[in-house]
Amino acid sequence: MAGGKLSEIPPDARLLSPAKINLFLHVTGRRPDGYHLLQTWMQFLDWGDRMLFRTNRKGMIQRHDEHPYTLPAADLSIRAAEVLRQAAGRPELGADITLEKRVPPGTGLGGGSSNAATTLLVLNRLWQLHLSAAQLRDLGRGLGADVPVFLHGASAWAEGTGDLLTTMCPPAGWVAVALPGVAVSTESIFSDPGLRRDHPPVAVRDYTAGLTGNDLEAVTFQRHPEVAAAHRCLSQFGPARMSGTGSAVFVPLPTREAAEQVIGQLPDGMTGLAARRLNRSPLQDWMPEPES
Numbered sequence: 483m484a485g486g487k488l489s490e491i492p493p494d495a496r497l498l499s500p501a502k503i504n505l506f507l508h509v510t511g512r513r514p515d516g517y518h519l520l521q522t523w524m525q526f527l528d529w530g531d532r533m534l535f536r537t538n539r540k541g542m543i544q545r546h547d548e549h550p551y552t553l554p555a556a557d558l559s560i561r562a563a564e565v566l567r568q569a570a571g572r573p574e575l576g577a578d579i580t581l582e583k584r585v586p587p588g589t590g591l592g593g594g595s596s597n598a599a600t601t602l603l604v605l606n607r608l609w610q611l612h613l614s615a616a617q618l619r620d621l622g623r624g625l626g627a628d629v630p631v632f633l634h635g636a637s638a639w640a641e642g643t644g645d646l647l648t649t650m651c652p653p654a655g656w657v658a659v660a661l662p663g664v665a666v667s668t669e670s671i672f673s674d675p676g677l678r679r680d681h682p683p684v685a686v687r688d689y690t691a692g693l694t695g696n697d698l699e700a701v702t703f704q705r706h707p708e709v710a711a712a713h714r715c716l717s718q719f720g721p722a723r724m725s726g727t728g729s730a731v732f733v734p735l736p737t738r739e740a741a742e743q744v745i746g747q748l749p750d751g752m753t754g755l756a757a758r759r760l761n762r763s764p765l766q767d768w769m770p771e772p773e774s
Contacts, residue, residue, distance in 0.1 A: 496532040496582065498764045499600040501591040501757070502631065503527065503659075503725045503732055505652060506694035508681035517643050518672055521683060524628075525637045525652055527659075527757040528764070531593055533559070533600055534580035537608050542576040543567070549583035558598035558625055565621050566602055570611045577605055588665025590726025592628045599632030603768040615770045619645075628726075635763040639686070650686070651761040657732040658744035660716055660754045662708040664729045671727040674701045692721070702728040712752060719744050734759075 504522050511519040543563045547553065556564075559579050567575050579601065585593030602618050605611075613621075615633070622629035627644040638647040671677065678697045688694055702724060703710035709728045716722035716733040724731050735741045741756035748754050 496534050496580075497600060497604065497768075498528075498530055499533050499593075499596045500526045500528070500530040500632070500760065500764055501585050501593060501596065502628070503591065503657065503723075503730075503759075504696065505723070506684075506689055507696045507698060507726065508684065508694065509677065509679045509697045510681050510683055512679050513643075518679065519642060520640065520644050521681070522640050522644065523637070523650065523652060523689065524631050524640060526760040526763055527591075527657070528760055529584070529755060529757040530591075530596055531585050532582040533597065533604075534582075535601075535604050535608060536578040536580075537605070538576040538578065539574050540576050541574050542578075544576075544578050546578060546580045547583070548580060551583055551587055553581075553583070553587070558594040558629075559601045562598040562601040562621070562625055562629075563605055565624065566605055566609075566611070566613075569613065569617070569621060570609070572609070572611070575605075575609050577608075586661060586663075586665065588667065588728075589661060589730040590666065590668075590724065590728045591659075591730050592632065592726070595626045595628035596632045598622065598625045598629050600765060600768075602629075602633065603765055606770065607768060613770065615772070618770065632763065632765070633769075635766050635769050637761040652689075652759075654761065655759050656735050656738050656741040657757055657759060658716065658719070658735055658741040658754060659725075659730055659732045659757060660712040660745075660748060660752055662706070662712045662729045662731070662752055664706050664708050666702055666706060666709070666728040668727045670705070671698055671701050674705075676704075677701050696724050698727050699724045711749075715748060715752070716744065 639650040712731040745754040
């Protein structure tokens with residue numbers, strides 16, 4: 483998608499702001515400032531929110547919601563637009579952001595972080611700011627720990643606080659994702675005194691050998707029995723795993739048909755979906771040109 487003119491985008495075009503899953507998530511330590519050190523492997527899904535952008539030069543940044551969820555007035559998409567405009571020193575720039583939210587908040591699927599990254603990438607192009615990938619990453623780090631991987635644009639092994647990324651592509655395929663219907667607070671899980679924070683570092687071979695997991699599951703399961711129930715349900719069909727701090731739980735499967743069959747067997751009151759695993763973000767064409 484070359485160029486940066488709004489007129490080049492069809493008026494009804496909605497961009498996929500993809501969800502992500504954590505194939506494993508270990509807490510390896512905690513810094514003196516309270517931030518946790520992690521190891522995780524993140525992969526995108528071909529499902530997520532949809533966003534539509536229209537620019538203006540009246541300095542107005544507004545969000546138009548097309549979903550049933552209650553979001554803060556200054557959610558991550560609005561905050562991303564504001565920090566981008568501030569970084570560019572262009573107070574006259576504005577945008578109308580239509581958000582069709584399909585990723586429920588508090589599910590550990592990175593919906594808000596993906597919205598922030600999508601906003602940075604798209605408005606950088608539409609506002610013709612030409613910020614580099616490194617500059618966008620710096621802005622993204624200040625918005626949330628998961629924003630950098632969505633700006634990275636490819637499946638990644640992450641360390642540090644989640645911002646030290648190495649492109650690494652796990653197998654493709656499908657997942658069945660169960661949504662237990664509860665919103666999990668990331669802050670409450672990471673602040674729980676029972677959280678394990680000393681997992682020794684692992685390598686890819688450990689994941690392949692089935693020696694990894696999600697250190698947050700024990701705390702989330704205790705606080706939210708619905709998430710534990712979803713995990714037990716999906717474990718009948720393969721190695722189920724919670725994504726992030728939850729509440730979403732997924733199980734890898736080889737085909738769409740297999741994933742849909744699992745979703746069809748979820749108990750009453752639990753929703754879910756079948757999604758393809760992606761190693762390349764659908765927003766790849768919006769990434770800045772590689773730095774020389």
